[in-house]
Amino acid sequence: MYIDILRYTGGVKNTNPDVQLLQAIADPVRISILRQLASSPGSVCACDFTECCTVSQPTISHHLKVLREAGAVTSERRGTFIYYALSPDFARRWTRIGASLAGLVQVA
Numbered sequence: 001m002y003i004d005i006l007r008y009t010g011g012v013k014n015t016n017p018d019v020q021l022l023q024a025i026a027d028p029v030r031i032s033i034l035r036q037l038a039s040s041p042g043s044v045c046a047c048d049f050t051e052c053c054t055v056s057q058p059t060i061s062h063h064l065k066v067l068r069e070a071g072a073v074t075s076e077r078r079g080t081f082i083y084y085a086l087s088p089d090f091a092r093r094w095t096r097i098g099a100s101l102a103g104l105v106q107v108a
Contacts, residue, residue, distance in 0.1 A: 024070030043083035
């Protein structure tokens, strides 16, 4: 079952960059993409993600767009191909979000 959240929120997109980043990475395919980028020494062609994610190229492109709009990845066009890399500030943002949430959790 799919619920269109934008329909119930009046189409208003959250403008908090931390929320946008968390929403962007809260997907198994996007986590796989981020893991592949983190383990690669350089940028990765969009065409190379279909093997790790077992989804179609258009689906990969959609997920990469969501990650790019959230600031998690950067893109560079080389001829007819687009290469992606982790955004330079992705690790810093992720660490800051994690640190801010760590205070909410009490370890027994």
